[in-house]
Amino acid sequence: LPLPISQALAASNGSGNLAPNVPKWTLTQGEPILSPPYGHPSRFEDGVVRTPTDLTPTKTSSWSFTPLQDMNGTITPNGLVFERHHGGVPDIDPDQHQLMLHGMVEKPIIFDMAEIKRFPQVSMKRFLECSGNTLTEWKQPTGKTVQDTHGLLSCCEWTGVRLSTLLRAAGVRDKAKWILAEGADAAAMTRSIPMEKALDDALVVYAQNGEALRPEQGYPLRLILPGFEGNTQIKWLRRLEVSDAPYMTREETSKYTDLMPDGSARQFTYVMEAKSVITFPSGGHTLPEKGFYEIRGLAWSGRGKVTRVDVSVDGGRNWTQAKLEGPVEPKALTAFRLPWRWKGGSALLQSRAIDETGYVQPTLQALIDVRGLNSVYHLNAIQTWEVSSDGGVSNVHV
Amino acid sequence: LPLPISQALAASNGSGNLAPNVPKWTLTQGEPILSPPYGHPSRFEDGVVRTPTDLTPTKTSSWSFTPLQDMNGTITPNGLVFERHHGGVPDIDPDQHQLMLHGMVEKPIIFDMAEIKRFPQVSMKRFLECSGNTLTEWKQPTGKTVQDTHGLLSCCEWTGVRLSTLLRAAGVRDKAKWILAEGADAAAMTRSIPMEKALDDALVVYAQNGEALRPEQGYPLRLILPGFEGNTQIKWLRRLEVSDAPYMTREETSKYTDLMPDGSARQFTYVMEAKSVITFPSGGHTLPEKGFYEIRGLAWSGRGKVTRVDVSVDGGRNWTQAKLEGPVEPKALTAFRLPWRWKGGSALLQSRAIDETGYVQPTLQALIDVRGLNSVYHLNAIQTWEVSSDGGVSNVHV
Amino acid sequence: QDEDYGLGREATDKEIAGWNIDVPPSGEGLPDGSGSVPEGKEVYQAQCQSCHGADGKSGQMDRLVGGKGTLASDSPVKTVGSYWPYATTLYDYVHRAMPFHSPQSLSPDQTYAVTAYVLHLNGIVDEGTTLDANSLPKIKMPNRDGFVRPDPRPDVDAEACMSDCKSGK
Amino acid sequence: QDEDYGLGREATDKEIAGWNIDVPPSGEGLPDGSGSVPEGKEVYQAQCQSCHGADGKSGQMDRLVGGKGTLASDSPVKTVGSYWPYATTLYDYVHRAMPFHSPQSLSPDQTYAVTAYVLHLNGIVDEGTTLDANSLPKIKMPNRDGFVRPDPRPDVDAEACMSDCKSGK
């Protein structure tokens, strides 16, 4: 009998798994189900992981970045959501976790996790961005990749109870204007939240992209304040105290305040303003040849929906409106895409988001003109990637 | 000096981490960032995993179930997406994976992965359901949990290129009516896809919930046919052959055909009809006390958007419209919720989905009246969970 | 919309030949070669019966033989013989996926032969049969006309009664 | 909408006392006890200076001392002394989060004392100072009025020019 086709072809061609050969993984059974029961990415994606900052002297008060340059779509898988902790990730037994709600309320209450999960539930897809995202980019282009420059950014479907529902259960007193939110981590992280936000769209969540919150995202309970700077969205949430005044915690005085050129500092700058970034092609990518590419990126606004994204390939001289992936949700990452033909030579790629308030993402110089170079947080400027004539892509200022 | 507050309280109260004590995880630094770089769930969620069927003699042609009873929201995290393979999960090197498109086309083409990723991209959140989902439930209630009864169901944001874009690149001939899609796994899984579907909303995807497809979901490339039975959405996609006739593969003759009482069998029953299931409370849950609970579940339709879900607590005698979580996307899992007060005693919980075509999810008896008991696939009947007077919840037929 | 993206390259005939393994009812793509029932018995005993049983009925894995006349009964038995509409599917599937642990390892002759043998066990071809690219597609399977298309669903027309409904069924 | 879900239970005063550790500018919640600058120096040397330096300026971790007059310069130095608007924040933060590896381990006396010492290093209180629940909230920090509220953003009014725009800046 002659050789079977697959072996004959394998013998006739050196290039292993490419056509006309039948690849080796077709010729034998693969891995069984539940390999493992909770799955993980292919080993060929081992490079797609969060990366550390090198700016912090400890690794428990530190941050790590989401690998945006390798991602597609608008959901951040839970394993890649960026981290920012001030006292490490606690290992909390949910049966021994409580939420205390007290202060200027009719009835102070303690909830256990099972009780919190029984309240009416809502889910919403919302972005999460550290207000320190992009902070290395004020003076010169520093990050090599979009993970370095914009990786303190993620977007998940969060599920939990509206904070307003819990507040009504306790009965908020008339003069109450602020809420202190406190975490159960070693930093006992605290921020003051305006009552208006608490009664608007604030959530107390226990689930993230369908499953329980991840430990580094506040398991078993965290605050979600859609569109607010990440630090306010207290993780490992254990306590909410209602008050008539802000608490002036270290994270809203020493940190997360924005120093202006005159020496004054802005305080309670909560909202993450409209921002966008091209994720493909972006720093570290290489275009293999001239021809068709789709320019792709993400846009978001803490004030509501992104209504438009423009893209420039000449450093901001001319712009074309990109296509947005729908449904566009408020305060959520929104994917934009624009077809492009790279003709070789250098190109300067930029994107510019516009949100439903009409706010237009500014240039870096426009921000610096107002804020100087020492405000640290809230750099939401237009990012430029230069494609050089060899196809390499790098971070530049124009 | 007196004892610090936290130690004084710890000494005064035996219950460790509960108020007024400061929990031990607050009193010491937690884990550093990147513990690990690609994150995983809390150890306290170790029970939330996919579970195997016990119906298959091998573990490489087998399936595993998504733990719906422990989940919230509409996204299935990639590690929990149900599995159904016929030759195990191949370990494919994406640099050695190709897609061949040939047959009744002007120009047969081979793409490598890098080329496929350069085509214009789309993302959409769509459900995936095996047409064998719920097959154990025709004759009597069998599964204990909603993972057992409905766990061949997941929903992800898929990103890739429209199949129609690839077909246009090859130039489909006039008489072409079908496409054979083939996988690179050991089953070389094949199904015939109608051209109409291919040109409508079919996708060739490489990303799932933001990151690369998981190995058990077809890494590096799979077909997504929104609303069609899962088996047609060929994983590890390596070949598309265009033809004027269906191929009559084993999976569309011997399997995935629906035997009627008269001995005839329906073939090419692709669409997953409107279906819903209550995930809380569901089989295996226990209600700890009388009082307020929110009835929660998922609804979906392969024909488009879910427009309404009704819930009954008396076994189908009286129904109340539940609230749907928006934005409702077509052919995507849609969360529904209804407040409920359990007064003790027995209750029979049911949900009923209605889609934009006006189709109403049927009772099991209505299906059996038409299809008998041996059609195996496409059981989309109303599910009943009985809450007994001790708060236990179990699977029943009414 | 019909933009030429310039992506991908033309597949060569040789590349296509290596991967184009399917065998549709027309028989298109069936390779040269042939196999007889006795040859198939040898292949079957060496490579199949450990899983599917000596008689094709008693193995741990899918039953391949019997069940004729049971499809309309309460306990239908669906096999190659009782249920499969095309013999080409048997060739296609055995070559692509069997034996389970060495898919695509059978030569064309072996595949024709074991196909003939499984059909013989089902009483569809007699012991003297030899199958090849010409004869295989011509076999008329017993349940050839047993399949209904297109999909007749929706096949139930439920109403969304809201109160005082007939409970359950 | 204001349905009583009957979930959760009333927190007792004792439970609240155990967790209600914050110290806002009003001083509400400051415990009994007191601490002096010299006592604070002892605490600091034993528990703080390994990370923050003997002078509060030269440690591996955050600088706690100095920087006055630099806020409007090109190289601002933000410390407790130059930047923090409230002394209560220092008490609050040191008690809740310091020393880094043993948060909430300092007694009220120790916390008052080390707070006094850090303020003294910054020249805000003199060596003879003893702090307690009464005196701490009254300290006027140098940069008390340095903060602007409410948030004045949007603070740039970019235009979405589409063609022939002034590139870049």
Ligand code: HEC
């Ligand atoms: C090691 C075990 C094993 C061996 C050896 C094996 N098979 Fe199979 N066979 C299976 C399994 C398991 C299935 C079902 C696979 C699935 O459904 O994904 C199967 C399915 C089949 C089917 C489809 C049955 C149906 O009704 O759909 C046919 C036909 C078949 N085998 C023929 C053969 C032939 C011919 C050989 C030898 C050349 C062979 N098998 C060798 C395990 C085996």
Ligand code: HEC
């Ligand atoms: C093992 C190292 C370590 C020790 C010991 C330590 N600290 Fe710290 N301290 C830190 C780190 C790290 C930070 C920054 C934490 C962050 O930003 O999340 C910090 C921050 C601070 C800050 C806030 C600085 C600012 O400008 O925001 C103060 C105040 C402080 N420490 C005081 C103290 C005092 C008082 C002690 C002793 C009772 C102490 N620290 C002991 C490591 C230490």
Ligand SMILES: [Ca+2]
């Ligand atoms: Ca929503």
Ligand SMILES: [Ca+2]
């Ligand atoms: Ca979409």
Ligand SMILES: [Ca+2]
């Ligand atoms: Ca090319």
Ligand SMILES: [Ca+2]
């Ligand atoms: Ca073919």
Ligand SMILES: [Ca+2]
């Ligand atoms: Ca209760």
Ligand SMILES: [Ca+2]
């Ligand atoms: Ca307080």
Ligand SMILES: [Co+2]
């Ligand atoms: Co801010």
Ligand SMILES: [Co+2]
């Ligand atoms: Co079907």
